[in-house]
Amino acid sequence: MFRQWLALVVIVLVYIPVAIDATVLHVAAPTLSMTLGASGNELLWIIDIYSLVMAGMVLPMGALGDRIGFKRLLMIGSSLFGLSSLAAAFAPTAGWLIVARASLAIGAAMIIPATLAGIRTLFADARQRNIALGVWAAVGSGGAAFGPLVGGMLLEHFYWGSVFLINVPIVVLVVMLAARLVPAQQGRPEQPLNMAHALMLIVAVLLLVYSAKTGLKGSVSGWQVAATLAVGAGLLLTFVRIQLRARTPMIDMRLFCHRIILSGVVMAMTAMIALVGFELLMAQELQFVHGFTPFEAGMFMLPVMVASGFSGPIAGVLVGRLGLRIVAAGGMALSAVSFIGLSQLDFSTQQWQAWGLMVLLGFSAASALLASTSAIMAAAPKEKAAAAGAIETMSYELGAGLGIAIFGLLLTRSFSASIELPQGLDSGLTALASSSIGEAVRVAQGLSPSLAQAMLAAAKTAFTTAHSVALGSAGGMLLILAVGIWFSLAKVKQG
Template identity: 85%
Template sequence: MFRQWLALVIIVLVYIPVAIDATVLHVAAPTLSMTLGASGNELLWIIDIYSLVMAGMVLPMGALGDRIGFKRLLLLGSGLFGLASLAAAFAPDAGWLIAARAVLAIGAAMIVPATLAGIRTLFIDARHRNIALGVWAAVGSGGAAFGPLIGGMLLEHFYWGSVFLINVPIVLLVMALSARFVPQQPGRRDQPLNLSHAIMLIVAILLLVYSAKTAMKGLVAPWVIGGAFVTGALLLTMFVRIQLRAAKPMIDMRLFSHRIILSGVVMAMTAMIALVGFELLMAQELQFVHGFTPFEAGKFMLPLMVASGFSGPIAGVLVARLGLRTVATSGMALSALSFLGLSMLDFSTQQWQAWGLMVLLGFSAASALLASTAAIMAAAPKEKAAAAGAIETMAYELGAGLGIAVFGLLLSRSFSASIILPEGLTGDIAARASSSIGEAVKAAQTLTPTLAEATINAARTAFTFSHSVALSSAGMMLLLLAVGMWFSLAKAGKP
């Protein structure tokens, strides 16, 4: 028994940096913008490439674990994660960091199914297995929730690459302990990997996200944007058709024909979009507009992190008593009201109101997440529970990646349209300053003190307005979605 729990500690230990890395860069966005010279568009890719690549790779990596055994997959994924962390920590430019984050995501996509397979294999007793899964879930949600605070603490005292360097000693320790204490698991050589399908899905997602981002910026030729969109849409269509015809598909697409499962996927993605997108916007406003340090920004958002990280047990009781429909729609509606309230606040003078609304947002969005899980797993046939769980994992990761993209696009478009720059700026500097607040701050460093101050003030005013527009737009969309979920889940009772 002791060996089982020791193995659990080992495999969960490496899951901590995987969970943290999903959100650790949120408070680092201003720092990356200044030190690496990352543009607003590059900044979004640096942050959301991790979740988007992980969403496409987690299923085939699970199949790889079945093929070679979870211990080998854990060691392979940990090694890749550690090497990618080193590459990210010493990245000389934004392009290098984006590539390193993509490799980090592949390592993470190996680690996550390896940890789950390890728990299933090590704990035969159902009661012990449920306890172990509870520990795993707490580490995952807690790591993601507290990622911005941990990132802020490191940036307060060290250079930005330290947020990746802390992964290396953890990975080395886990690999050494795993080799010694984690038991071997026999693999199944007949298990198909479907790597080509995963690559097709990732390329389709990235092309569609790229076309949306560049279209909103308006800096790329329309034929390039159209070509990227059409190619991405065709690849996605091909992927769906292949999955429907495959004897052993990577994703069982037929599950999406179940209305409650589809509703659960939409809820999961929406809740993650709300939480992740809001954290990124808040981190930038607190630092660029209100002059917070990264650590101060992380502390300011602590109520949101605590509420989302510890709302699981309460939300579980509510789902059991009130039913999926009530909890899901209430969660989305309260999230919408939180966004609308936050869009009207001044975070410098109305901190208590902001903290109260962040607690409400964290709890309501996390409740919607739990309701989505319950909806998917309750509606899926028993023989397809694993496939439904895989779809849920993909929905979470896609939501995290799309949250950064959606909120980033809303913010970018509104900022460029609303900024009123002072007279006297050259065309090139004016174009840079109107693209994002980070670019405006960098451009101001080349100007005279008077002109620099006027440029920064204009950027801060435009960013505050754009932040309000993004939050209020998201709030209205969530309200409409809550109404849709109320009707969609009409037949969903208590689990």
């Protein structure tokens, strides 16, 4: 009895850095921009490559665990995660860090199904298994929620690579303990992997995100954007056709034909887009515009983290009493209200109003997440519960990646359109300073004091305007989606 709970501690321990790494770089964005010379576009790829790659790899890695046994998958994934953390910590360039983060995502995609399979194998008793799953879920949501705070604390005292180096001793400890304490599991060599399908999905998503980013930024020609978009869309359509025809598909696409499940997927992605995109935008606003340190920025955002982390039990009661439709549509509508309210605030002088709206955002977005889980799992046939759970996991990760991309695009486009640079800059510096606030700050460092001051003032004003546009636009889109969810769930049985 004691041994199985000790094994649970081991397999959950490695899940902590996996969860933290999804959000730990949000407060590090300004630091990375300055120390690595990362452009605004590179900065978005550094942060969102983790979730996008994990979304495509988590399902085939689960199949790999069935094939080789979860203990072996846990140790391989942990080792890859540790080595990738070292590569990320000492990355000399933005490109290197992007590749290292993609490798981290592959390791994380091994760890997540390995931990879940481990809990399922270790705890045969349903009551104990539910307790263990509750611990696992708390670690995941808590790690992701407090990632920015952890990142801020490390950046306050150490160099930026420390946010990755902390993973290494945890991984070493887990590998050593897992070898002794976690029981081996018999694999099933006949289990298919679908690795090619996963790579096709990842490439399709990355090409579509890349075409959107470059198209809105105008950094490449129109025909290149169109070609990239066409290839990405073609790969995605091919992936869907293959899944529909496959005997053992990676994703059961027919589940998307169920209106309730599709609504749940939309809710999950939207809630993650809202939470993750907001944290990234806020971290940059607080540090670049208001002069906060990374730790102060993490502390300022603590209300949204706490509210999202502790809303689960309350939202569960609300779903039971008010029904799925009211909680789902209401959660998205309240998130929209939060965004629209936050878009009008000055965070230097209206902190209490900001904290109140952040609590509302954290609670409402997390409630929409819980409602999405309820919708997906309740609507799926019992024999397809595992496939529905896999779709839910992918929705979360895709939402996290797309949140960074969408908010980043809104921010970049609005910043470039609203900045009014001082006279006396050559065309090259003007184009660079107009692309993002991080690049504007770097340009200002090489200018005369008076010109640099004017440049920074223009950049801060433009970023504040862009922040209002991004949050206001997101709020409007959430209101429209809330109405759509209200009607799509109209025939769902309440209570």
